[in-house]
Amino acid sequence: MLSTKPSRLALFILTSLTSSYAQSETPPLPANSTSSAGSDDGYHFDPSFLTVDGKSTIDLSRFERKGAILPGSYLVDIYVNSEKVGRETVEFQEQPDKSVQTCLNAATFKRINLRYDQLPADLLTAIKADSGCVKINQALPQIGVAYDSGEQRLDLSIPQALLNNTARGYVSPELWDSGVPAAMLGYSLNGFTMRTQGETTNSASGAINAGVNIGGWYFRHNGFYTWQEDGDKGYDSTNTYVQRDIPVIKGRIILGETNTQGQLFDTVPFRGAQLVDDDRMLPESQRGYAPDIRGIARTNARVTVRQNGRVIYETTVSPGAFSINDLYPTGYGGNLDVTVTEADGSTQNFQVPYASVTQLLRPGSHHYSVTAGQLNDSSISSHPAFYQGTYQRGLTNIITGYGGFQASNDYYAIQIGSALSTPAGAISFDVTQSRTHVSSLEEGGMSGQSYQVGYSKFIPDTDSNLTIAAYRFSTDGYMDFMTAMRMRDADAAGRDIDSIWRAKNKLTVTANQGLPGNWGQFYVTGYEQNYWNQDETDLQFQAGYSNNYGNISYSVSAGRVRNDDGDMETSFLFNLSMPLGRSDSGNVPQLNASVNRDGNGNVGEQLGISGTAGSDNQYSYGISAANYNNGVGSSGNANGEYRSPYTNVTASYGLGEGYQNGSVGLSGTIIGYQDGVVLTPYTSDTFAIVEADGASGAKVGSYAGVKLDHWGHAAVPYLNPYEMNEITLDPKGIPYNVELENTSQKVAPNYGAVVRLKYATQHGYPILIAATMPDGTSVPFGASVSDHLGNTVGAVGQMGQVYARVTDERDTLRVSWGKSSNQQCQLTYVLMPQSDKGQSAELTRFASVCTPQSASTTQPLDLASK
Known part of the structure; x- marks a missing residue:
């Protein structure tokens, strides 16, 4: 016991x-x-x-x-x-x-x-x-x-x-917590309305991230629903799978519909089984990626991100430069297709390429993946078998070796490569051989090689960080897996196989350069790609310079993307921001001003104010005005956001020449488990359910807006899996008749787990009694105090001061400093009517005589109960 x-x-x-x-x-x-x-x-x-x-x-x-x-x-x-x-x-x-x-x-x-x-x-x-x-x-x-x-x-x-x-940050697998049985529903719901030239168009979208945890098995489903009035509507399932960790091999097994990680080959959606490692299971000091998406919006715009033709993210952004950095991981390779839909219906499209950089690993460490199933891509009519295996291993401090294979119906690819650590930087080189069978070709198919080199170098003396993530040259007969499957699909349908573009050269560059002194920072990122069977060349880039002068921040950037007509277009942006008040005071509004120009001579100016409000910054707002030449005219936009304890609410409205638009959105997560349902405005993949009986109103440290609800429960998001996460409770704001026995706990959850943390509480009204014996002497120091049920509720301190936390508004307390009858006495108290919702900064104080009889005399001295 x-x-x-x-x-x-x-x-x-x-x-x-x-x-x-x-x-x-x-x-x-x-x-x-x-x-x-x-x-x-x-x-x-x-x-x-x-x-x-x-x-x-x-x-x-x-x-x-x-x-x-x-x-x-x-x-x-x-x-x-x-x-x-x-x-x-x-x-x-x-x-x-x-x-x-x-x-x-x-x-x-x-x-x-x-x-x-x-x-x-x-x-x-x-x-x-x-x-x-x-x-x-x-x-x-x-x-x-x-x-x-x-x-x-x-x-x-x-x-x-x-x-x-053991490595720094090591957490024993025996401490990993697989959590409790739970069901989760993460949601992001958005409604849009647009009125242009007297016609109104309504649309809506919703993304869900649902899951059920049973023991160590985690079932997951991701999907996206779109609805357009008098237009397309439907639901697209992105992933449906079940996973289970296998700590002994620092990996997990995944069954169902998901994507390969894309560490060596590009990401492929599949339906089947996968065994893959997770380097987050390693200590933090031994760990060897979704990219940021940057762009420019003229109005309150809707940004849609697709991968392999599927919508994986959608949000509304304010006019001006935007950055999206909260994508769920989508693998290490492959491109993201981004569509920016402006309030007037115009769109701009661009790609965000990304690839794994050099594959260096520590000596003895490794990454592996084994996949077996079938291709699961809605853009391809067939679902051919798909097999893939990859392995990387650090051989020495200098050399890492890696390789892999892909195989399907009438297709195979084999890759081998190595990464080197040299004084001049980290370099990787690999070669991939592929063979694709195509029935319409006289030779029966195509085969070729692809050569890729990667380079990365950070120079701390000059604050230079250069990454040539990939330079790839592919021979005429080479095709990666998805290109090969699209070509075979076109061939089977009788379409021209040359309509499937085959890449020839591709160069991806990312560089950041800090300038000396206070001269700011310069960055550039982009890629160039040409094709064997097309004359066009893709060239997309973003380059920028940023700095600040006191509290004023400014930046200038240039970008090149493909416009609605299929032509490449260059745009320029100058942006300036400054606080409208002292930067050290809370909730200071921010002034933003920008000027942008594109290759067609369109020039626009924007001016706006944004900020936050509330004790937990739970409110945010923004208002802006813009003016564009070439007949676009002036426009105004307003947006707001409220992060309630249960859900996140967003709204926006825009008005311009010939159009009006508006949007509303809700996002958050609902978690159900054996003791109830918890709502949170955050979306995450790993949660902790905090329970503290009766401690409603207590804040969860470092998580803005997360408080214990009426039942004393809260969902804490963004836990780092396989690491010790400290979760603390701030007792400020809890009912005064509740005391937290402990305010901090640590937990190391599995990825995807819903762990449960119970914080013990003591219930009752705090009282301080100046207790004396019938002869006027103080009650013995150190004596224990118990209620009528025999529960210990306090102790006697110096000068007979009895501190106790009692549950009843009236009771008789037993004071004992020994076993004999002359070593015990009784204290009776009667409190003023108490309120569970009230807050008290002081104890309720009494003076009382401790007598051996069944009753004692109680004299209130200084009653203070709030």
């Missing part, structure tokens, strides 16, 4: 009051001793000062040791050299000399990652045999032990010679 932990406030009052009686303080407690009594290495209290009748004394020996604890079993967090290794029940055993020693079971020793070759033979035998409880001071005297009863935390200080070397 677990011992009941007394209130931390009660312990603080009691121990702080007793410190004035300490007659001597001697050297600290030995490292492996938790507590003792009557020894010179702690405090000594003379009980004769606290006698009641000259004969009976109070046993204060438990307070005479630094870090004193009552014998018993406690559920505690165990830390080894400040790193958490587990949470379990630990036994504290009283010794003949009244000291209390810490006793750990064999399973706990196994968690600690000890070097077995350095352990005593008897301890090693006990661990292997799981033979019950082992006293630390006897088994390993060199281990230091410290226990904090308030935090229920046991710290073990173990010499490094007794521990196996």
Whole structure:
């Protein structure tokens, strides 16, 4: 049975009051001793000062040791050299000399990652045999032990010679939490309306990210619904799969519809099975990507992101430059197709290419993936078989080797490559051989090679970061998997196979250059690609310069994309922003101004104000005006956002010459589990459900707007999987009749888990009673106080001060400092009517006589209850 932990406030009052009686303080407690009594290495209290009748004394020996604890079993967090290794029940055993020693079971020793070759033979035998409880001071005297009863935390200080070397940030897989059974529904709902030339068009879209967790199995479904009035409407399933972690191989198995990661080959959507590693299971210090999307909007615009023809993201952006950096991971290779739909119906389209950079890994580390199934792409009529395997391994500090294969009906590709770390930068080189069978070709098919080189270099002296993510040259007969499948699909349908473009050269460059002093920073990113069977060349780039002068930030950028007519078009943008007030004060509005020009001579100016409001910045707003030449004219836009405790609400409205548009949106997550339903305005893949009975209103630290609801529950998003995440509660704002026993916990969730954290609370009204005996003397110091049910609710401090937390508005408390009848008395109290919703900054104070009779006299001195 677990011992009941007394209130931390009660312990603080009691121990702080007793410190004035300490007659001597001697050297600290030995490292492996938790507590003792009557020894010179702690405090000594003379009980004769606290006698009641000259004969009976109070046993204060438990307070005479630094870090004193009552014998018993406690559920505690165990830390080894400040790193958490587990949470379990630990036994504290009283010794003949009244000291209390810490006793750990064999399973706990196994968690600690000890070097077995350095352990005593008897301890090693006990661990292997799981033979019950082992006293630390006897088994390993060199281990230091410290226990904090308030935090229920046991710290073990173990010499490094007794521990196996582990990487910084290592979290034992035994601490990974697979969570509780739960169902999740992440949603993003948007409605749009547009009126142009007297005609109104309405549309809506909704993205969902649903899941069910049962044990270690996580079921997931992602989909996107679009609706257009008098137009296309329908639902597109993006992914439907189930996954389960396999910690022993630092990976997971995935069954269903999803995508390959694209580390060596481009991302491929498939339906089948995949076994893949996850480097997040490695310590943070041993870990070896969705790209940012930047663009420019003239009005309140809708941005749609597609991959392989499927919508994976959609949002509304304000006029001016925008950046999207919260995409779910979509693999390491392949292109994203971005469409910006302006308020007047015009669109601009561009691609965001990205590829994995050099494949360097630490010596001995590796990445792997094995996939078997069939192609799952709605743009291709058939679903051919698909097989893929990849492997990367760090061979030395300098060399990493990698390779892989892809195979399907009448197609195969084999890749081999290496990455080198050189003083001139990191370089990778690989070659891929492919063969595609095409029935309409006389030779029966096409074969060829693709050569790719990557380069990356960071020069700290000049703040230069250059990445040529990929230069690829492909021979005429080479095709990657998706190109080959599209060509075979066109051939089977009788279409011209030359309508499928085959890449020849492709260069992708990303560079960032910090300039000396306060001269700002320059960046450029882009790619160029040409084709074997087409004369056109794709050239897309973005280049920019940014700096600041005091509180004024400014930037200039240029970009080149393909316009609605299929022609390449260059645009330029100058942007300036500054706070409208002191930057060190809260909720300061921001002034934004910009001028942009495109290759057709269209020039526009924009001016706007944006900011946040509310104690948690739960409100945000923006208002802007713009003017464009060439008949576009003037326009105005306004947008707002409210992050409530349960959902996120957005709205926008735009007005220009010949058009009006508006949009509304809702986003968030609904989580259901065995104890109820929790709503949160955030969307995430890994959550913690926080429970603190009765502590509604408590804020969850570092998560803006996350508070415990009426039932004392909250969903905490954005947990880092396989890492220790500390989740703290701020008791400010909770009902005054509730006290949090602990305010911080750590957890290392599996990816996709919904973990559950319970924070213990004590309920009742805090009172402070000046208690005296019938003869006017103070009630004995150190006496325990219990209610009519026998529950311990407090203790007696100096001068008879009784701090207690009681659950009833009236009751009789029993005060005991011994077992005989003359060592007990009763206190009766009556409180003013209490309100659970009220907040109190002070205790309710009384003076009362403690009598041996069934009733006592209560005299309120200074009642303060808020």
